[in-house]
Amino acid sequence: MTLRLTETIQQRFSQQVLLTHHSLGQETVVIDRAGLLLIAEFLRDDPHMRFDFLMDLTAVDYLKFGRTLSSAPTLKTPSPLPYFMKPKPSANPWQRGVSNDEFRFEVVYHFYSSEHNHRLRLKVPLNVADLSLASLTQLWASANWFEREVWDLFGITFNGHPNLRRILMYESFEGHPLRKDYPVRKRQPIIGPLN
Amino acid sequence: MADSPDVAKLNWMTTRIDAALGWARKFSIFQYPFVTACCGMEYMATATSHYDMDRFGAGFPRFSPRQADVLFVVGTISHKLAPVLKRVYDQMTEPKWVVAFGVCTCTGGFYDNYATVMGIDTIIPVDVYIPGCPPRPENVLDGLMKLQEKIAQGEKAPAAVLFSARPQEVGLPHRPEAHL
Ligand code: SF4
Numbered sequence: 001m002t003l004r005l006t007e008t009i010q011q012r013f014s015q016q017v018l019l020t021h022h023s024l025g026q027e028t029v030v031i032d033r034a035g036l037l038l039i040a041e042f043l044r045d046d047p048h049m050r051f052d053f054l055m056d057l058t059a060v061d062y063l064k065f066g067r068t069l070s071s072a073p074t075l076k077t078p079s080p081l082p083y084f085m086k087p088k089p090s091a092n093p094w095q096r097g098v099s100n101d102e103f104r105f106e107v108v109y110h111f112y113s114s115e116h117n118h119r120l121r122l123k124v125p126l127n128v129a130d131l132s133l134a135s136l137t138q139l140w141a142s143a144n145w146f147e148r149e150v151w152d153l154f155g156i157t158f159n160g161h162p163n164l165r166r167i168l169m170y171e172s173f174e175g176h177p178l179r180k181d182y183p184v185r186k187r188q189p190i191i192g193p194l195n
Numbered sequence: 196m197a198d199s200p201d202v203a204k205l206n207w208m209t210t211r212i213d214a215a216l217g218w219a220r221k222f223s224i225f226q227y228p229f230v231t232a233c234c235g236m237e238y239m240a241t242a243t244s245h246y247d248m249d250r251f252g253a254g255f256p257r258f259s260p261r262q263a264d265v266l267f268v269v270g271t272i273s274h275k276l277a278p279v280l281k282r283v284y285d286q287m288t289e290p291k292w293v294v295a296f297g298v299c300t301c302t303g304g305f306y307d308n309y310a311t312v313m314g315i316d317t318i319i320p321v322d323v324y325i326p327g328c329p330p331r332p333e334n335v336l337d338g339l340m341k342l343q344e345k346i347a348q349g350e351k352a353p354a355a356v357l358f359s360a361r362p363q364e365v366g367l368p369h370r371p372e373a374h375l
Contacts, residue, residue, distance in 0.1 A: 169310070170275045177309040186309060189274050191281055191318060 019097030222252035227263035232270030
């Protein structure tokens with residue numbers, strides 16, 4: 001009887017794993033920030049894991065998660081929300097394992113193993129007080145640009161990244177536009193409207 | 196009648212030099228396609244043989260702005276790209292015209308976000324706007340013929356009327372906490 005990926009990881013790193021779940025063949029592990037490098041190295045090098053491909057690395061801002069249907073207020077959005085715009089309770093509520101207020105951001109990694117043809121999703125909730133975690137550039141080269149993108153758009157620092165500069169926005173851009181509290185209508189043109 | 200010479204026999208004619216120039220220019224449009232996004236596909240569809248932009252004398256794209264006289268801005272322009280577009284425009288020699296191809300270049304289109312320029316006329320003067328997302332080739336040819344009329348009449352987009360009321364930040368209140 002072979003164990004699920006999530007079960008193997010949970011057994012081996014019971015200290016660092018906060019939560020696991022799987023649905024429709026998608027396996028997810030939520031881990032503590034401190035165990036990231038340890039687990040990542042295990043995922044890459046263990047003969048049963050062999051995740052040789054970091055497919056995606058992104059982040060989520062849970063500032064307004066589950067509180068409104070749309071996070072973009074417009075002039076027409078009434079406040080307080082009418083009954084038809086209130087989020088509906090879901091039959092199968094999905095758990096993060098941590099509180100949305102304290103752990104506002106979450107970095108999400110998607111791994112793929114071309115050897116075993118399996119995939120894994122790794123989530124690392126980040127405390128708002130310290131938005132930083134270890135960089136995976138030493139393990140997967142593709143992490144380099146992904147981490148720059150996450151830094152650029154969410155303002156999450158990756159310790160040990162060789163070149164943590166903005167990648168999509170320009171250098172003089174202020175703020176991190178994919179944060180849910182970035183003003184929706186704010187514009188920062190490099191060449192202003194009147195030149 | 197007896198005094199006026201028979202033009203057909205004389206082998207010369209009188210005209211206004213600028214009218215002649217305009218007529219010549221309107222059929223020798225050397226375009227610089229500044230293609231950044233999905234509208235590019237529609238530009239290609241229009242430029243190639245099926246719709247054949249060459250019928251209007253605009254069949255020869257130049258990939259150096261110094262050799263071009265019509266700038267086709269095709270596709271979304273982001274703030275990061277805006278200085279490049281401005282520079283390309285500045286590198287073109289007079290006389291020059293600008294065509295805004297697609298709603299993204301006309302007004303920003305459906306993009307209303309931190310990254311997109313809300314219409315290239317906030318950066319450079321525009322002569323012809325071709326709306327559509329993307330515009331159909333017929334629409335593009337219509338725009339091209341409008342441009343030809345403009346060129347023939349020696350008109351230019353007035354640089355002074357530019358960008359009257361495009362505020363840096365649209366004046367709607369931002370209420371991030373309103374719905375928490
Ligand atoms: S107008 Fe539409 S088709 Fe053209 S670049 Fe914009 S989004 Fe793409």
